[in-house]
Amino acid sequence: MAEKMFVEKQLPQQKWEGGHLLPAVLCPNQQLDACRFREELKHHKARLEDVVLKRxxxxxxxxxxxxxxxxxxxVVEAFGYDEMAYLGGTATRTNILGGVYTANECPPAKKIPFHHEMAHVNVFPSKLFLFCEEEPKRGGETPIVLSHAVYERIKERFPEFVERLEEQGVIxxxxxxxxxxxxxxxxxxxxxxxxxxxxxxAEQRFAVFNFLMQIISWLHL
Structure with a gap:
Protein backbone atom coordinates (compact mmCIF):
# COMPACT_ATOMS: atom_id res chain seq x y z
CA MET A 1 0.00 0.00 0.00
CA ALA A 2 1.21 3.51 -0.76
CA GLU A 3 0.45 4.64 2.81
CA LYS A 4 3.26 3.83 5.21
CA MET A 5 1.19 2.89 8.25
CA PHE A 6 -0.09 -0.43 6.90
CA VAL A 7 1.84 -3.20 5.20
CA GLU A 8 0.35 -6.34 3.71
CA LYS A 9 1.61 -9.70 4.97
CA GLN A 10 0.89 -13.32 4.14
CA LEU A 11 -0.15 -16.11 6.49
CA PRO A 12 -0.32 -19.87 5.79
CA GLN A 13 -4.05 -19.87 6.55
CA GLN A 14 -4.94 -17.49 3.72
CA LYS A 15 -6.70 -18.91 0.66
CA TRP A 16 -6.55 -17.83 -2.96
CA GLU A 17 -9.97 -16.88 -4.30
CA GLY A 18 -10.52 -15.11 -7.61
CA GLY A 19 -6.85 -14.20 -7.88
CA HIS A 20 -6.67 -12.59 -4.43
CA LEU A 21 -5.82 -13.79 -0.94
CA LEU A 22 -8.63 -14.17 1.57
CA PRO A 23 -8.43 -12.41 3.94
CA ALA A 24 -6.07 -9.52 3.26
CA VAL A 25 -3.65 -9.27 6.21
CA LEU A 26 -2.51 -5.81 7.29
CA CYS A 27 0.17 -5.17 9.92
CA PRO A 28 1.63 -1.92 11.27
CA ASN A 29 4.68 -0.64 9.44
CA GLN A 30 5.78 1.34 12.47
CA GLN A 31 5.03 1.64 16.17
CA LEU A 32 1.51 2.93 16.81
CA ASP A 33 -0.30 3.73 20.03
CA ALA A 34 -4.06 3.18 20.28
CA CYS A 35 -4.96 6.81 19.58
CA ARG A 36 -2.70 7.05 16.52
CA PHE A 37 -4.04 3.74 15.21
CA ARG A 38 -7.62 5.02 15.31
CA GLU A 39 -6.62 8.23 13.56
CA GLU A 40 -4.90 6.27 10.81
CA LEU A 41 -8.01 4.13 10.34
CA LYS A 42 -10.12 7.24 9.89
CA HIS A 43 -7.62 8.70 7.44
CA HIS A 44 -7.30 5.54 5.33
CA LYS A 45 -10.89 4.32 5.64
CA ALA A 46 -11.75 4.96 1.98
CA ARG A 47 -8.74 2.99 0.72
CA LEU A 48 -9.32 0.15 3.16
CA GLU A 49 -12.92 -0.14 1.97
CA ASP A 50 -12.69 0.64 -1.73
CA VAL A 51 -9.44 -1.19 -2.48
CA VAL A 52 -8.47 -3.78 0.12
CA LEU A 53 -11.89 -4.92 1.35
CA LYS A 54 -13.50 -4.82 -2.08
CA ARG A 55 -10.62 -6.85 -3.51
CA VAL A 75 -11.58 0.99 16.80
CA VAL A 76 -14.99 0.10 15.37
CA GLU A 77 -16.29 3.58 16.14
CA ALA A 78 -13.29 5.06 14.32
CA PHE A 79 -14.72 3.77 11.04
CA GLY A 80 -17.82 5.92 11.57
CA TYR A 81 -20.44 3.38 10.57
CA ASP A 82 -24.01 3.57 11.83
CA GLU A 83 -24.42 0.99 14.57
CA MET A 84 -27.03 -1.73 14.14
CA ALA A 85 -28.72 -3.02 17.29
CA TYR A 86 -28.73 -6.78 17.79
CA LEU A 87 -32.51 -7.04 17.53
CA GLY A 88 -33.94 -10.20 16.01
CA GLY A 89 -30.75 -12.22 16.38
CA THR A 90 -30.96 -15.60 18.09
CA ALA A 91 -27.33 -16.32 19.01
CA THR A 92 -26.53 -16.69 22.70
CA ARG A 93 -24.66 -13.42 23.17
CA THR A 94 -24.11 -10.86 25.90
CA ASN A 95 -23.66 -7.14 25.29
CA ILE A 96 -20.30 -6.06 26.73
CA LEU A 97 -20.38 -2.35 25.90
CA GLY A 98 -21.51 -0.17 23.03
CA GLY A 99 -21.90 -2.36 19.97
CA VAL A 100 -19.61 -5.10 21.33
CA TYR A 101 -21.13 -8.50 22.09
CA THR A 102 -19.70 -11.87 22.94
CA ALA A 103 -19.62 -13.96 19.77
CA ASN A 104 -21.50 -16.99 21.08
CA GLU A 105 -21.75 -18.53 24.53
CA CYS A 106 -22.72 -22.07 23.65
CA PRO A 107 -20.38 -24.87 24.84
CA PRO A 108 -16.95 -24.94 23.12
CA ALA A 109 -17.64 -28.43 21.76
CA LYS A 110 -20.53 -27.09 19.67
CA LYS A 111 -19.71 -26.27 16.06
CA ILE A 112 -21.24 -23.19 14.47
CA PRO A 113 -21.90 -23.73 10.75
CA PHE A 114 -21.18 -21.15 8.09
CA HIS A 115 -23.89 -18.52 8.03
CA HIS A 116 -24.68 -14.95 7.11
CA GLU A 117 -25.07 -12.69 10.12
CA MET A 118 -28.80 -11.95 10.59
CA ALA A 119 -29.65 -13.57 7.25
CA HIS A 120 -33.12 -14.50 8.50
CA VAL A 121 -34.24 -10.86 8.74
CA ASN A 122 -34.71 -8.19 6.09
CA VAL A 123 -32.48 -5.68 7.90
CA PHE A 124 -28.95 -6.98 8.29
CA PRO A 125 -25.45 -5.53 8.80
CA SER A 126 -23.29 -4.67 5.81
CA LYS A 127 -20.05 -5.23 7.73
CA LEU A 128 -18.91 -7.23 10.76
CA PHE A 129 -15.96 -6.75 13.09
CA LEU A 130 -14.50 -9.65 15.08
CA PHE A 131 -11.97 -9.44 17.90
CA CYS A 132 -10.20 -12.07 20.01
CA GLU A 133 -9.48 -10.84 23.54
CA GLU A 134 -8.40 -14.18 24.98
CA GLU A 135 -6.89 -16.87 22.77
CA PRO A 136 -8.53 -20.25 23.41
CA LYS A 137 -6.39 -23.14 24.55
CA ARG A 138 -7.72 -25.24 21.70
CA GLY A 139 -9.72 -24.46 18.56
CA GLY A 140 -11.63 -21.20 18.45
CA GLU A 141 -10.90 -20.34 14.83
CA THR A 142 -13.39 -18.24 12.90
CA PRO A 143 -13.36 -19.59 9.33
CA ILE A 144 -14.78 -17.34 6.62
CA VAL A 145 -15.93 -17.96 3.07
CA LEU A 146 -16.98 -15.70 0.20
CA SER A 147 -20.71 -16.00 -0.35
CA HIS A 148 -20.58 -15.34 -4.07
CA ALA A 149 -18.01 -18.13 -4.49
CA VAL A 150 -20.25 -20.56 -2.60
CA TYR A 151 -23.21 -19.46 -4.71
CA GLU A 152 -21.37 -20.05 -7.98
CA ARG A 153 -20.26 -23.53 -6.92
CA ILE A 154 -23.72 -24.55 -5.77
CA LYS A 155 -25.27 -23.17 -8.95
CA GLU A 156 -22.78 -25.13 -11.04
CA ARG A 157 -23.54 -28.41 -9.25
CA PHE A 158 -27.25 -27.95 -8.51
CA PRO A 159 -28.67 -25.42 -11.01
CA GLU A 160 -32.29 -26.55 -10.60
CA PHE A 161 -32.11 -26.23 -6.83
CA VAL A 162 -30.70 -22.70 -7.06
CA GLU A 163 -33.38 -21.75 -9.58
CA ARG A 164 -36.09 -22.93 -7.18
CA LEU A 165 -34.57 -20.94 -4.33
CA GLU A 166 -34.41 -17.79 -6.43
CA GLU A 167 -38.00 -18.19 -7.62
CA GLN A 168 -39.66 -19.31 -4.38
CA GLY A 169 -37.43 -17.99 -1.61
CA VAL A 170 -36.95 -19.61 1.79
CA ILE A 171 -39.14 -19.78 4.89
CA ALA A 202 -42.74 -8.66 20.68
CA GLU A 203 -45.42 -9.10 18.00
CA GLN A 204 -44.90 -5.50 16.85
CA ARG A 205 -41.16 -6.01 16.61
CA PHE A 206 -41.64 -9.30 14.80
CA ALA A 207 -43.73 -7.44 12.21
CA VAL A 208 -40.88 -5.00 11.51
CA PHE A 209 -38.89 -7.94 10.15
CA ASN A 210 -41.90 -9.38 8.30
CA PHE A 211 -42.03 -12.24 10.81
CA LEU A 212 -45.23 -14.07 11.59
CA MET A 213 -45.41 -14.77 15.32
CA GLN A 214 -47.58 -17.47 16.87
CA ILE A 215 -47.68 -17.78 20.66
CA ILE A 216 -48.01 -21.36 21.85
CA SER A 217 -49.03 -22.23 25.41
CA TRP A 218 -47.07 -25.16 26.83
CA LEU A 219 -48.37 -27.63 29.38
CA HIS A 220 -45.84 -28.20 32.17
CA LEU A 221 -46.22 -31.45 34.10
Missing part, protein backbone atom coordinates in the same frame (compact mmCIF):
# COMPACT_ATOMS: atom_id res chain seq x y z
CA UNK A 56 -10.29 -9.52 -0.83
CA UNK A 57 -13.68 -9.58 0.90
CA UNK A 58 -12.22 -9.49 4.41
CA UNK A 59 -9.37 -7.78 6.26
CA UNK A 60 -7.36 -9.18 9.16
CA UNK A 61 -5.63 -6.48 11.21
CA UNK A 62 -2.74 -8.13 13.04
CA UNK A 63 -0.30 -6.62 15.54
CA UNK A 64 -2.16 -3.41 16.35
CA UNK A 65 -2.76 -2.00 19.88
CA UNK A 66 -6.17 -3.56 20.57
CA UNK A 67 -6.25 -5.54 23.81
CA UNK A 68 -9.65 -5.05 25.44
CA UNK A 69 -13.31 -4.77 24.50
CA UNK A 70 -13.03 -1.04 25.18
CA UNK A 71 -10.15 -0.77 22.69
CA UNK A 72 -12.11 -2.79 20.16
CA UNK A 73 -15.21 -0.64 20.52
CA UNK A 74 -13.13 2.50 19.94
CA UNK A 172 -37.45 -20.10 8.28
CA UNK A 173 -39.39 -21.64 11.15
CA UNK A 174 -38.04 -21.24 14.67
CA UNK A 175 -39.49 -22.26 18.02
CA UNK A 176 -38.39 -19.80 20.70
CA UNK A 177 -38.65 -20.54 24.37
CA UNK A 178 -37.92 -18.17 27.23
CA UNK A 179 -34.49 -17.09 28.44
CA UNK A 180 -31.14 -18.49 27.28
CA UNK A 181 -30.46 -22.02 26.11
CA UNK A 182 -26.69 -22.09 26.39
CA UNK A 183 -26.54 -25.58 24.90
CA UNK A 184 -27.49 -24.18 21.48
CA UNK A 185 -25.65 -21.68 19.22
CA UNK A 186 -29.07 -20.15 18.48
CA UNK A 187 -30.53 -20.42 21.95
CA UNK A 188 -31.98 -16.95 22.56
CA UNK A 189 -35.58 -16.92 23.70
CA UNK A 190 -38.14 -14.50 22.30
CA UNK A 191 -37.74 -12.03 25.19
CA UNK A 192 -34.02 -11.60 24.57
CA UNK A 193 -34.33 -11.79 20.80
CA UNK A 194 -36.64 -8.77 20.74
CA UNK A 195 -35.62 -7.09 24.02
CA UNK A 196 -39.02 -7.18 25.69
CA UNK A 197 -41.04 -9.16 28.21
CA UNK A 198 -44.33 -8.04 26.64
CA UNK A 199 -45.90 -10.30 24.04
CA UNK A 200 -47.70 -7.45 22.27
CA UNK A 201 -44.45 -5.51 21.91
Missing amino acids: SGAILLRGFPVETALDFNA YTRVMGAGFDLSSPGGRGWQLTFSTQDKTT
